[in-house]
Structure formats: C-alpha cells, structure tokens
C-alpha cells in the first residue's frame with residue numbers, strides 16, 4: 063500500500079507548536095512575535111500566497127505587518143523599506159515575496175535583510191550555515207525545511223544508505239534541499255535540465271524530490287518501486303473536464319501513475335504546499351525566541 067503523505071496534517075501540528083511558542087514568549091517575556099511580509103506589484107498568484115502567509119501569521123498570534131507596494135516602486139524605495147524593517151525591534155522576520163517585478167534586482171534586496179530576520183533563509187549567511195552543516199545556528203529556507211520534515215516522517219532522522227535525487231538546482235529550493243538530505247547522511251544526486259538520462263537517474267532514487275516547475279514531468283517509469291516521492295511543483299493547468307476555462311493544480315509528478323509505484327508520495331495540493339507556510343511561521347518563532355527568549 064502506498065502512503066499518501068498528508069502535508070496538511072503535519073503542517074497543522076507544526077502550527078500548533080508555533081502558536082504555543084508565540085503564546086509563551088508573550089506571557090514570559092512580554093514579546094509579541096512580528097512578521098513583515100513585503101509584496102511589490104500586482105501578480106495575482108503572489109498576492110494569493112502573501113494573503114495566506116499574513117492570515118496564518120495572525121492565526122499564530124503574531125503581529126503580522128503586510129507592506130503592499132505598487133508595481134512602479136524603485137529599487138531605492140524597496141531598499142529603504144528593508145532598512146526600516148531591519149531597524150524595527152517589533153519585527154522579528156522579514157519576507158520579500160519573489161519574484162519581484164522585472165525592473166527590480168532581487169539579490170541586493172534579499173542580501174540587505176539582516177540574516178537573523180531572514181525567515182526565507184535566502185541570505186548568504188543562512189545559506190552558508192546550512193552548506194557547512196550548522197543547522198541550528200541559522201534559518202533554513204521554508205520549502206526544503208518542510209519537505210525534509212515529510213521525508214523524516216517516512217524514514218526517520220538518519221538517511222544512511224539511501225539514495226536521494228533532487229531534480230532542480232535553485233537557490234530557493236534545490237540547493238538547500240540537497241544540503242539537508244546530505245546532512246541526514248543520504249547519498250545525494252542533484253539533477254537538472256542538463257542531466258543526461260534523467261529517467262535513469264531518478265530510477266536510482268529511494269527518495270525522489272521534484273522541483274522543476276514542469277507539470278507532471280515525472281512519470282511512473284522514473285520511480286523506483288517503493289520510493290518516497292516528494293512533489294514540490296505547483297502548476298496551474300487547463301481542466302476542460304471541469305468546464306470551459308477551468309483549471310486545476312498539478313505537481314511536477316504524474317501523481318496517479320506514480321502513486322501506484324511509490325512507497326510514499328505527496329499529493330498536490332495538500333503535500334509540500336502547507337508545509338512551506340508552516341515552516342515560515344516556525345522560522346519566525348525561532349527568530350523571535352533568539353532575539354528575546
């Protein structure tokens with residue numbers, strides 16, 4: 063029987079722990095955990111993500127501050143806002159939603175966030191701590207951290223002897239995911255668009271993690287029987303069967319066929335997605351504790 067990994071349920075237990083931590087910090091130290099979320103421009107998908115982050119922050123008992131800036135915001139204006147948030151003692155976590163509009167350069171903005179407030183884990187200090195195996199000193203990027211919680215739910219803490227394949231090498235996901243798996247003693251292969259015979263590489267994986275942004279690219283014959291499949295993709299595709307102009311969300315994995323081969327698999331939606339927001343809340347609680355606890 064294939065285990066369908068219930069990301070919603072795992073995320074709910076992370077959120078419960080975050081709520082308790084926020085309550086504690088407020089009662090013991092009089093500190094309200096603060097998360098600032100910055101969004102620039104009108105991209106509807108980004109607005110939807112940011113609204114759910116802000117809503118969840120409030121549910122956790124945080125002070126949630128959303129800064130919605132117009133499309134024509136300049137690099138200097140955005141940089142100035144980050145400096146203000148860096149200096150604000152009531153703000154423990156800062157998240158600048160990506161992608162930014164094309165005329166803005168995201169890298170200097172991300173690197174100007176104080177590492178201790180970088181709840182996205184994208185600052186080079188945080189990326190460097192993860193890369194050097196300092197998992198407790200920095201803040202870890204939310205989607206890989208959440209994916210790793212799901213992997214541990216299946217395999218436990220120690221992945222010795224297991225082959226892990228990550229498809230995708232982004233700074234936001236692939237690289238930190240590879241580092242987390244390596245830290246847990248997995249034998250890690252980083253695959254990407256230039257990898258030769260990707261299907262054969264994937265068939266070697268005991269843990270297969272797909273983050274490519276290509277709808278249903280991973281097919282059943284890419285999956286080793288019994289493997290754990292973590293699908294990080296969120297792709298909106300047309301769904302004419304639901305009616306004219308309708309769409310549905312699918313992952314990077316052809317779920318129905320791969321679920322027949324895998325030992326455990328995350329659905330889309332309801333797998334990795336809820337974990338990302340939960341880990342953002344956890345990172346914010348950690349940042350607040352380090353500052354005040």
Ligand code: GUN
Pocket residue numbers: 157158159160161182204205234
């Ligand atoms: N856009 C899509 N995913 C993310 C994320 O994890 N963090 C930020 N800041 N922007 C995103």
